[in-house]
Every structure is written in structure tokens, then in C-alpha cells.
Amino acid sequence: MFGRLVRGHRDRVGLTQRELADLSTISVRAIRDLEQGRATRPRHATVRLIADGLRLGPRARADLEAAARQGQNCWALKAGYDAAPTAPPAALDTLMGRESEAAALTAELASGTERLVNVMGLNGVGxxxxALEVAARLHSGSGFPVLWAAFAGPPVAYRQQSGPDGLAALITGCADALFGPAGARPPASGTTEGTTDGTAEVITHGTDRHADVTAFAELVADRPALLVVDGALTDRPDTDGIDRLLRDCPELRILVTSEGPYGVAGERTFLLGPLEAPAGAQEYTPDSLGRIPAVRLFLDQLRRTRPEYALTQDDVPAVADVCRRLDGLPSALRAAASWLVVYDLATLRQCLEDDLASLLVHLAGDDEGARFQEALRRRVARLPADGRALLARLCDGERDGGDGDFELADVAALTGRSLPECGRMVRDLLLSGTARPSYRLGRSRFQVFHLVRAFQPAAARVATVAGHR
Known part of the structure; x- marks a missing residue:
């Protein structure tokens, strides 16, 4: 940062390194080392002499001094970072039903086969x-430092670990520059203002939006590390900045959790579906039902309020139906289970039949339902027009008794489109997290989630598909 500022000011006034050395009484070699980043901790006297030689105005001089202090702070930060690998946040609950996903992502990131992984899925899917599990495995198994940045969202079930002073702010700044909302990013270049003596002065406050990215790259350098960006909402990340960071840090891996694909070169999109839920046509015993991941999570949450509870054969149909109606979505299962403080299973099941959406409001007041609806609104808005229309028709339950289950042939019959066109529309629904695939008996089938059907905005349901009402 300091070296780039010096080079920028020197070029602006048309000085060579030799001429600046003569004016400032600093050696040519020292100026060259500063500009090329080989020296990052200039002394106060050096900064003052360079500013005098460049004839900087008050604001530009203050920015140069701030950049020098930042370089000194970054050096101290790097010393602390290099001393001990930074640990990931500690999860406060047990991972259920994600062994294959965690193993696959850990192997891909550890080997470097994938360096930019985007985990997508429905809001509350886990x-x-x-990401916590993958980060913990990479840290414990391969010694990866884990640099964690989280965008604003609901309360999270982890405990952040301590690190060197200033590290969290640097990671957050880097994540904001690369994955923050495009409109909130500072401009990429400076503006010029006049000074009282008539000379031009480049205003550098907030001008280098990649300052934190550059400092982050200098911190990581060529050592293995994992950057986790949790909850990124933008659909337009800074692709140039991401490419540059991965190029400057050849051993860095980036793991992002988001609402959809970015289309970045080298991006590994990983669509995370809900937990496996009970099948509608299958008969279960308490033992066989209790082994299904969605049921395990639901019972785990239930026993937090009723520790004595044991699943009986009489309760099997109700538990299976609750987990199936909630699509195996972890956040929905937790919210529904919280109501068992005051409801019995039969009442909870009836409430889900009457008003599925209301049960996503946690008994303690954590309104998961509002967050889910807002996230769904964003997802639906990103769909192409034909995808939104198809989703609206599927949510209306105009086929197959209203269960939301369909094949490509059903979409072709509904829309009059060719199978390849229908395939693209269905793929859009899958990537948006509003539907999931099912492969039974050698056939590909798909299902719109019950929760999506419950929350799909009514205004979207009047949309048409290729002119068919």
C-alpha cells in the first residue's frame, strides 16, 4: 500500500526514482525497495522526507503516513499469524448426515483439486x-490456517476463536472487497481535488478497494490457507480480485457459502440439499426411522426440551410426517421442535397441515420464517422469467395431486418446450435451491420443496409458462 502510493505520487508529478532520491535525500535503492514491496516498514523520518520530496498536500501526506503505519501493523500481524495456524470457529452442535459431503469437500480442498468452492443451497439447509466441519478437518488434518469471515445474518451456532490483533478486521475487509454487495464497495480509483496553493492533490481515502486484499495476500503469501466467506449475498463478486488473490497466493483455498453460482472461472459449485427425510410410502420402526438424518436432528432438538423422550411405534407416523413436510431442512426442524415445549406431536403435526409457514417461527421468537421468505424472494427474483413461471405453476399443485413431484416429461407437457429447454429450466430451479432431484428406480424425478410451496409469493402464481395459463 505505502509503496504503491509513493509510486503513484511520483508518476503523477513526473519524477524518476533518482530525482525523488535527490529531492528527499533518501537512497535510490531504498525508494526502489519501498515501491516494490520489499521494504514495508519505513521509519517516520523516511516517510516525512519522501512526502517533502513529493511536495504532498496535507491530505495526501496524511494518507501516506497512514499507509506507513498500516505496513508496520501488517508486519506485526504477519509475525503473529506465522507463529501459529489460525483455528476455525468451534461448532456448538453435532454434524448429522453430512459425512459424504464433508469428506468430498475436504479431499478436494486439501489436495488443491479445487481452490474456489461455492456451497449453495436453500436458506437454513446447513x-x-x-463449512465449519470442512474447515475443522483441514485445520486438524492438514494444518491449514483458517481465516473466517461472516456476513450479517441470523445467530450462528459457533464460537469464534481468538487470533492476532487486527486479523479479523483484515479478513472481513478482504471478504467485503471480493464478495460484498457491489454497490457498497469503494471506488477503484481516486479523485483529484485542488489545494489552496493551486496544485492538484490525489485523494486516496477509500480509493484502493483492494488494499485489504493486497494486505491479505501479503499475509498468506505462498503458504497453504483456507479463506471461508460465510453468507455472501452478492451475485456479482469481484472476479478480477478473486483471480488475482488466487494467483498471488498459490496455496490458498476459498470456501464460500452463498445463494447461487457466480460463474467465476475455476468455481466449483456444490449444491447442498436438505437432510435425508422419511419416504412417504415406506413403513418404519422406531429403530429404522431414528437412523434417518432428518429424524435424528429432529429428535436431538426435541430431547433438548424433553430429555426423557423415547420414540415409540405410536409416534413413528407423526415424526415421519413432520420431518417429511419440513423437507429435512435443519433450520425448519429446529424451529418446529421448539414448539414441543407446549405442543404434543399430534398437535404439531396438525399445525403443519394447517399452516406450514407459521411453524418456522421459533418458539423463542427467532423468526426463521421471515428470513426464509426473504431469501426465497431473492432466489425467485434471480430466476429467468420462464423459470419463475414454471415454479409458480408447480407451486399451484396443478398436477399429481398437488405433491410437487414431477419429471422432465411433465414440464414438457406443461410448457410445450423441448426436453433440452425443459432441462435448462429445471436446472435453474435446482441451482436456486427451490427444488431437489430424486433418482428412484433408474428415473430422474424432481420435487419442489413443501416449504417453498408454502412461502412462494402469491403474486408469482399468476405467471404464465410460454403463454399457457
Whole structure:
């Protein structure tokens, strides 16, 4: 940062390194080392002499001094970072039903086969929990430092670990520059203002939006590390900045949790579906039902309020139906289970039949339902027009008794489109997290989630598909 500022000011006034050395009484070699980043901790006297030689105005001089202090702070930060690998946040709950996903992502990131992984899925599906597991495995198994940045969202079930002073702010700044909302990013270049003596002065406050990215790259350098960006909402990340960071840090891996694909070169999209839930046509015993991941999570949450509870054969149909109606979505299962403080299973099941959406409001007041609806609104808005229309028709339950289950042939019959066109529309629904695939008996089938059907905005349901009402 300091070296780039010096080079920028020197070029602006048309000085060579030799001429600046003569004006400032600093050696040519010292100026060259500063500009090329080989020297990052200039002394106060050196900064003052360079500013005098460049004839900087008050604001530009203050920015140069701030950049020098930042270089000194970064050096101290790097010393602390290099002393001990930074640990990931500690999860506060047990991972359930994600062994294959966690193993696959850990292997890909550890080997370097994939360096930019984007975990996508429905709101509340467990993207953060999977990222925590993968980060913990990479840290304990391969010694990766884990640099964790989280965007604003609901309360999270982990405990952040301590690190060197200033590290969290640097990681957050880097994540904001690369994956923050495009409109909130500072401009990429400076503006010029006049000074009282008539000379031009480059205003550098907030001008280098990649300052934190550059400092982050200098911190990581060529050592293995994992950057986790949890809860990124933008659909337009800074692709140039991401490419540059991965190039400057050849051993860095980036794991992002988001709402959809970015289309970045080298991006590994990983669509995370809900937990496996009970099948509608199958008969279960308490033992066989209790082994299904969605049921395990539901019972785990239930026993937090009723520790004595044991699943009986009489309760099997109700538990299976609750987990199936909630699509195996972890956040929905937790919210529904919280109501068992005051409801019995039969009442909870009836409430889900009457008003599925209301049960996503946690008994303690954590409104998962509102967050889910807002996230769904964003997802639906990103769909192409034909995808939104198809989703609206599927949510209306105009086929197959209203269960939301369909094949490509059903979409072709509904829309009049060719199978390849229908395939693209269905793929859009899958990537948006509003539907999931099912492969039974050698056939590909798909299902719109019950929760999506419950929350799909009514205004979207009047949309048409290729002119068919």
C-alpha cells in the first residue's frame, strides 16, 4: 500500500526514482525497495522526507503516513499469524448426515483439486455447519490456517476463536472487497481535488478497494490457507480480485457459502440439499426411522426440551410426517421442535397441515420464517422469467395431486418446450435451491420443496409458462 502510493505520487508529478532520491535525500535503492514491496516498514523520518520530496498536500501526506503505519501493523500481524495456524470457529452442535459431503469437500480442498468452492443451497439447509466441519478437518488434518469471515445474518451456532490483533478486521475487509454487495464497495480509483496553493492533490481515502486484499495476500503469501466467506449475498463478486488473490497466493483455498453460482472461472459449485427425510410410502420402526438424518436432528432438538423422550411405534407416523413436510431442512426442524415445549406431536403435526409457514417461527421468537421468505424472494427474483413461471405453476399443485413431484416429461407437457429447454429450466430451479432431484428406480424425478410451496409469493402464481395459463 505505502509503496504503491509513493509510486503513484511520483508518476503523477513526473519524477524518476533518482530525482525523488535527490529531492528527499533518501537512497535510490531504498525508494526502489519501498515501491516494490520489499521494504514495508519505513521509519517516520523516511516517510516525512519522501512526502517533502513529493511536495504532498496535507491530505495526501496524511494518507501516506497512514499507509506507513498500516505496513508496520501488517508486519506485526504477519509475525503473529506465522507463529501459529489460525483455528476455525468451534461448532456448538453435532454434524448429522453430512459425512459424504464433508469428506468430498475436504479431499478436494486439501489436495488443491479445487481452490474456489461455492456451497449453495436453500436458506437454513446447513451450509455454515458444513463449512465449519470442512474447515475443522483441514485445520486438524492438514494444518491449514483458517481465516473466517461472516456476513450479517441470523445467530450462528459457533464460537469464534481468538487470533492476532487486527486479523479479523483484515479478513472481513478482504471478504467485503471480493464478495460484498457491489454497490457498497469503494471506488477503484481516486479523485483529484485542488489545494489552496493551486496544485492538484490525489485523494486516496477509500480509493484502493483492494488494499485489504493486497494486505491479505501479503499475509498468506505462498503458504497453504483456507479463506471461508460465510453468507455472501452478492451475485456479482469481484472476479478480477478473486483471480488475482488466487494467483498471488498459490496455496490458498476459498470456501464460500452463498445463494447461487457466480460463474467465476475455476468455481466449483456444490449444491447442498436438505437432510435425508422419511419416504412417504415406506413403513418404519422406531429403530429404522431414528437412523434417518432428518429424524435424528429432529429428535436431538426435541430431547433438548424433553430429555426423557423415547420414540415409540405410536409416534413413528407423526415424526415421519413432520420431518417429511419440513423437507429435512435443519433450520425448519429446529424451529418446529421448539414448539414441543407446549405442543404434543399430534398437535404439531396438525399445525403443519394447517399452516406450514407459521411453524418456522421459533418458539423463542427467532423468526426463521421471515428470513426464509426473504431469501426465497431473492432466489425467485434471480430466476429467468420462464423459470419463475414454471415454479409458480408447480407451486399451484396443478398436477399429481398437488405433491410437487414431477419429471422432465411433465414440464414438457406443461410448457410445450423441448426436453433440452425443459432441462435448462429445471436446472435453474435446482441451482436456486427451490427444488431437489430424486433418482428412484433408474428415473430422474424432481420435487419442489413443501416449504417453498408454502412461502412462494402469491403474486408469482399468476405467471404464465410460454403463454399457457
Amino acid at each position: 451450509k455454515t455447519r458444513l
